[in-house]
Amino acid sequence: MSAGLIAVARWVHFVGFAVAFGASVAALFAHRSARKEAAPDKSGLEVAAASAITSVELPGLFLALFAGIALIAAFPAALDPKSSGAGPWLHIKLAFVLALLGASHVRMFRARRLTRERKAGASEAECEQLASAARTLGAVDVCLFVVIIALATMRFVLFGGAA
Structure with a gap:
């Protein structure tokens, strides 16, 4: 892969x-x-949140995932903890990425269910329970994003190696 394609x-x-x-x-x-x-x-805010997850967050995650796969294909040595210069950071990052993909999908299904239930006339208690789960999954999502960012930017500090 040429330097331009890698960039x-x-x-x-x-x-x-x-x-x-x-x-x-x-x-x-x-x-x-x-x-x-x-x-x-x-209801409008919940529909907007579900749309943001479905139409923006998940496509962005898959775009990042496929570009990351292309980068690993270009540099397979990055998967080797000894030659990467920063130890097993990429393996740990990939585990968090998989957790993020799973949490984002569960969040999407819960958010869509919340909008369907509210539209179907579910009780406020049922909707609040679903909304609470959506908020919790949202916090988990954001925490996973922050962990991935911290891991990628501080890999040499956390796992040693030369910058």
């Missing part, structure tokens, strides 16, 4: 991750804001 893959990886992170934070704020609103506004 494009890195850029796509970073942009996809940033888009997904931004959408995750926006959806979390929408879910938290919905808690204080009346029923019509609450």
